[in-house]
Amino acid sequence: MTAERLSCDVAVVGAGPAGLAAASAAATAGASVICLDAFGQPGGQYAMQPTQAGSAFAETSAVLSGQDAAQQAAAAGAKILCGAEVFWGAPVPGGFCLSVNRQGSALAVEARAVVVAAGAMERPLPFPGWTLPGVIGAGAAQRMLKTGSGALPMTGSTVLAGSGPFLLAVAQSFARAGQPLDHFVEMQRPSLTGLTGLFMRHPDRVFEAMRLGRDLRGTGATRHFGHIVTRAIGRDRVEAVEIAPLDGSGRPDMSRTTRIERVGTLAVGYGFQPVIDLTTALGAAHDFDAALGGWHCRADDDGATTIPNLWAAGETLGIGGAAPAQLSGRIAGGAAAAALGFPADDTAEPRKRVRRARAFAAGLAALFPMPRHLPLELPDDELICRCEDIRAGDIATAIAEGAHESFAVKTWTRAGMGPCQGRICGAGVAAALARAGIPSETASYNRAHLPLRPVPLPLVRDAMEAQNQMETRA
Amino acid sequence: MRGSGRRHPRGSAARIGRCDVTLPERAEVIVVGGGIVGLAAALALAEAGAAPLLLEARSFGGAVTGGSLAAIGTHMHGLEEYAVMDEACALWRDLAARTGNPFEYNPQGQIGFLLDADGVEAGERWVADERALGADCRLVTPAELAEIEPNLTGPILGATFAPDTATVNPFLAARTVLSLARAAGASARDHAPVADLLVEAGRVAGVRMENGTEIRAEHVVLASGPWTQDVSARVGIDLPLVPRQAQCLATLRQRPGTIRRIVSAVESGGGVDSGYTQIQQAGSGQILFNTVVGLIETPEGARDRINEVPSGFVLTSIDTLSLLFPSLAGVPLLRSWVRFEAVSPDARFLAGRLPRDGLWICAGDNGSGYCRALMLGRFLAGEITGQPALAPALRAEARALYDPDRFGRAA
Ligand SMILES: Cc1cc2nc3c(=O)[nH]c(=O)nc-3n(C[C@H](O)[C@H](O)[C@H](O)COP(=O)(O)OP(=O)(O)OC[C@H]3O[C@@H](n4cnc5c(N)ncnc54)[C@H](O)[C@@H]3O)c2cc1C
Ligand SMILES: Cc1cc2nc3c(=O)[nH]c(=O)nc-3n(C[C@H](O)[C@H](O)[C@H](O)COP(=O)(O)OP(=O)(O)OC[C@H]3O[C@@H](n4cnc5c(N)ncnc54)[C@H](O)[C@@H]3O)c2cc1C
Numbered sequence: 001m002t003a004e005r006l007s008c009d010v011a012v013v014g015a016g017p018a019g020l021a022a023a024s025a026a027a028t029a030g031a032s033v034i035c036l037d038a039f040g041q042p043g044g045q046y047a048m049q050p051t052q053a054g055s056a057f058a059e060t061s062a063v064l065s066g067q068d069a070a071q072q073a074a075a076a077g078a079k080i081l082c083g084a085e086v087f088w089g090a091p092v093p094g095g096f097c098l099s100v101n102r103q104g105s106a107l108a109v110e111a112r113a114v115v116v117a118a119g120a121m122e123r124p125l126p127f128p129g130w131t132l133p134g135v136i137g138a139g140a141a142q143r144m145l146k147t148g149s150g151a152l153p154m155t156g157s158t159v160l161a162g163s164g165p166f167l168l169a170v171a172q173s174f175a176r177a178g179q180p181l182d183h184f185v186e187m188q189r190p191s192l193t194g195l196t197g198l199f200m201r202h203p204d205r206v207f208e209a210m211r212l213g214r215d216l217r218g219t220g221a222t223r224h225f226g227h228i229v230t231r232a233i234g235r236d237r238v239e240a241v242e243i244a245p246l247d248g249s250g251r252p253d254m255s256r257t258t259r260i261e262r263v264g265t266l267a268v269g270y271g272f273q274p275v276i277d278l279t280t281a282l283g284a285a286h287d288f289d290a291a292l293g294g295w296h297c298r299a300d301d302d303g304a305t306t307i308p309n310l311w312a313a314g315e316t317l318g319i320g321g322a323a324p325a326q327l328s329g330r331i332a333g334g335a336a337a338a339a340l341g342f343p344a345d346d347t348a349e350p351r352k353r354v355r356r357a358r359a360f361a362a363g364l365a366a367l368f369p370m371p372r373h374l375p376l377e378l379p380d381d382e383l384i385c386r387c388e389d390i391r392a393g394d395i396a397t398a399i400a401e402g403a404h405e406s407f408a409v410k411t412w413t414r415a416g417m418g419p420c421q422g423r424i425c426g427a428g429v430a431a432a433l434a435r436a437g438i439p440s441e442t443a444s445y446n447r448a449h450l451p452l453r454p455v456p457l458p459l460v461r462d463a464m465e466a467q468n469q470m471e472t473r474a
Numbered sequence: 475m476r477g478s479g480r481r482h483p484r485g486s487a488a489r490i491g492r493c494d495v496t497l498p499e500r501a502e503v504i505v506v507g508g509g510i511v512g513l514a515a516a517l518a519l520a521e522a523g524a525a526p527l528l529l530e531a532r533s534f535g536g537a538v539t540g541g542s543l544a545a546i547g548t549h550m551h552g553l554e555e556y557a558v559m560d561e562a563c564a565l566w567r568d569l570a571a572r573t574g575n576p577f578e579y580n581p582q583g584q585i586g587f588l589l590d591a592d593g594v595e596a597g598e599r600w601v602a603d604e605r606a607l608g609a610d611c612r613l614v615t616p617a618e619l620a621e622i623e624p625n626l627t628g629p630i631l632g633a634t635f636a637p638d639t640a641t642v643n644p645f646l647a648a649r650t651v652l653s654l655a656r657a658a659g660a661s662a663r664d665h666a667p668v669a670d671l672l673v674e675a676g677r678v679a680g681v682r683m684e685n686g687t688e689i690r691a692e693h694v695v696l697a698s699g700p701w702t703q704d705v706s707a708r709v710g711i712d713l714p715l716v717p718r719q720a721q722c723l724a725t726l727r728q729r730p731g732t733i734r735r736i737v738s739a740v741e742s743g744g745g746v747d748s749g750y751t752q753i754q755q756a757g758s759g760q761i762l763f764n765t766v767v768g769l770i771e772t773p774e775g776a777r778d779r780i781n782e783v784p785s786g787f788v789l790t791s792i793d794t795l796s797l798l799f800p801s802l803a804g805v806p807l808l809r810s811w812v813r814f815e816a817v818s819p820d821a822r823f824l825a826g827r828l829p830r831d832g833l834w835i836c837a838g839d840n841g842s843g844y845c846r847a848l849m850l851g852r853f854l855a856g857e858i859t860g861q862p863a864l865a866p867a868l869r870a871e872a873r874a875l876y877d878p879d880r881f882g883r884a885a
Contacts, residue, residue: 419726
């Protein structure tokens with residue numbers, strides 16, 4: 001077999017708000033554009049398209065905005081390929097070769113420039129009982145509401161817990177899907193003055209915020225602000241959830257725990273982390289900022305990374321939501337095309353707006369600071385890495401014996417060496433290092449290598465053959 | 475190996491002392507480098523009572539040691555080294571027995587596959603020569619192989635078989651040697667890069683760390699892998715070592731027993747530069763495999779970056795795996811990595827005294843230093859402390875084989 005080959009001026013990885021805006025901008029400037037996304041439909045996380053007919057989400061502004069953005073990009077001439085997972089990227093003379101798993105066959109895309117708009121992923125933090133069946137990510141819960149049957153498969157009460165504005169968005173999805181939400185547990189108790197200040201500065205966001213609040217109340221869920229889930233309890237699956245209020249020092253007051261009984265689903269979300277696999281693999285520099293979700297790709301105002309002709313947009317640059325993602329995509333797509341000699345767009349306006357949107361996101365992030373590590377003691381036998389069966393005690397011992405960065409914990413314990421390559425346990429390992437006095441800035445991140453996701457050997461071979469020919473061609 | 479943050483530049487202060495590290499002012503012996511070779515040297519020195527201080531620039535075992543397939547055996551390692559290699563393998567076996575084997579020592583045996591007439595001839599020669607030295611290896615037919623390695627169903631003419639070649643888990647073995655060394659009196663610091671050597675009255679008198687701290691010592695041992703010559707150059711010693719890129723691929727976990735032995739190409743004498751294959755199943759179930767045909771160029775400065783596997787290497791490795799193990803042709807690839815070895819002109823280590831009093835070397839692994847590490851550690855500790863831990867005949871052989879001066883003194 002040989003890989004299918006395509007070439008273009010600008011390849012965009014990701015068809016979320018950022019990727020679609022980048023594709024539109026570059027194509028409008030006259031560049032030939034291919035936009036690749038692993039999902040079956042364009043839209044990314046924010047504008048995820050419902051899969052069932054008559055979904056309650058079909059007419060939401062997010063879903064409509066995703067369709068709009070995809071139509072706009074296509075109308076400008078961009079080719080959008082869905083079900084196309086980029087599993088490798090490498091520099092080749094004159095640009096890059098992206099290796100793509102397109103529904104089981106290999107595709108090699110040669111591009112003069114690449115915009116990475118790979119979005120964000122959940123940042124699961126371990127707590128006692130977090131691997132019990134029935135405990136899922138808040139993002140996963142939202143996906144079940146928006147796609148598939150549109151309902152959670154488990155019977156019993158539903159608890160949504162964690163921290164951050166996204167939790168409110170998930171609650172809103174419950175309201176819209178008409179699915180019951182019984183308890184809402186938010187770690188922070190954002191100050192009224194803080195909230196007032198933020199919305200005084202960003203009055204255009206008040207309506208959105210009020211709707212989120214109204215929809216949360218509309219779910220009828222019991223609200224527990226300033227509380228944290230201290231334990232998921234159950235034998236073969238989650239049956240009950242223990243929560244506790246946080247005291248003045250931010251630690252749970254274990255003398256005042258409450259048990260929520262007959263729980264079917266515990267959906268937990270402590271925020272997101274940028275997807276940086278492709279940008280790290282290509283060798284771009286990354287920085288750490290807790291308010292942006294941790295390690296994120298470094299870029300200038302145009303989205304230029306430290307690698308020539310490699311651009312980044314959206315949440316790959318840091319968590320901030322759909323608005324700055326879309327704007328940063330438009331800027332980066334236009335800049336990528338301009339750098340190749342296509343006419344430049346005037347980006348003064350989107351730049352101003354992206355600064356504002358980022359300021360709002362930063363203000364919100366400050367009200368819901370991302371926990372670096374949960375203020376909970378984990379028993380030694382708590383599972384941290386599900387792929388390789390590594391427990392909290394194994395990780396603590398490795399750190400005590402001399403594994404003092406993320407990379408070393410991984411090699412000493414195998415945590416992160418399984419199929420998920422650290423996507424699920426990475427935050428837990430970083431939390432363990434932080435607890436031991438090694439902050440994430442120092443512990444660093446693990447750079448991705450071939451392949452970004454597991455891919456059958458014949459497909460890897462086909463793609464590498466194409467890459468090899470691009471590398472050696474005279 | 476680590477990202478450089480704009481807000482958190484990699485200053486030495488960030489790297490030293492981050493975990494309550496206090497560096498001593500002096501030590502009897504300093505070992506520079508915490509790969510398996512430096513760790514083994516620290517263990518042997520500690521056992522000899524020298525209370526060494528080991529300094530590792532980044533994480534223990536994080537360089538080539540952690541990327542190793544860590545096969546331990548004498549088969550096809552060169553006849554001159556046979557006796558010391560036999561000792562090297564015995565030391566790993568004994569260590570596993572003595573410690574309750576926390577590092578997955580597994581004497582699984584090694585197969586050298588023979589694909590053509592040249593290969594058969596080379597295989598016959600290796601087996602005859604090694605048997606003459608007392609090795610327990612033999613030639614096997616494809617029919618016998620069906621028992622020894624059932625999934626090796628590719629078009630091979632036969633194979634060599636060395637039943638006692640073993641593997642260890644490279645991370646756990648390094649961890650074990652580190653903790654044994656500490657228990658025997660060694661201290662070890664990670665994220666502690668050595669920047670320079672201290673010289674007093676013509677003698678190496680210690681090291682200067684990247685953060686400026688000076689540590690005095692009677693002896694300094696350079697076990698810094700492909701970086702060794704950078705340190706020796708500080709005192710004007712030019713070593714004939716060059717970094718060479720080595721790489722590997724890993725599949726998703728497969729059923730235990732999918733591959734039972736270490737499967738390697740029979741080298742017809744050209745050494746690693748003319749190509750090699752090594753395929754084995756790790757304790758985790760992943761299939762680790764690599765095939766290099768011809769020399770892979772090692773770019774200038776490459777050892778100081780994180781590198782990605784070359785596309786040509788991926789092609790030859792997948793082709794060889796699929797040829798030999800057709801049933802694995804469709805499994806998913808999980809991971810790849812690149813590391814750097816230190817290559818010497820005659821493919822042997824440099825171990826012993828350097829032409830500067832107080833300075834010692836143990837480097838030049840040529841891609842098979844895991845196997846030799848415990849033996850070399852003992853040899854070197856004996857030379858430094860004057861309390862030999864190898865039998866006199868082996869010590870004499872090691873002196874001749876690994877003499878750092880054998881290429882003529884370059885200073
Ligand atoms: C689980 C989850 C749920 C979220 N829900 C909401 C919400 O309800 N409301 C909200 O305002 N924000 C939500 N967010 C935040 C959301 O990420 C941003 O608001 C916005 O979608 C960011 O836009 P983006 O274009 O940067 O990334 P995304 O929208 O995440 O788009 C990135 C796209 O890149 C694709 N991709 C990544 N890597 C590859 C690859 N290697 N090959 C091919 N394709 C690839 C992904 O499939 C995805 O479609 C959610 C985030 C997550 C992780
Ligand atoms: C894919 C692969 C397969 C292999 N298979 C085998 C096999 O089957 N059998 C076998 O025997 N061998 C094998 N090897 C080779 C084996 O791994 C190496 O020979 C061995 O690990 C060398 O160890 P080392 O300690 O010399 O080097 P390294 O592990 O590189 O250690 C050197 C250390 O020195 C440190 N250092 C450098 N400069 C300084 C400084 N200035 N200050 C402080 N510290 C410093 C470095 O950070 C590094 O940690 C394989 C290697 C690879 C990549």
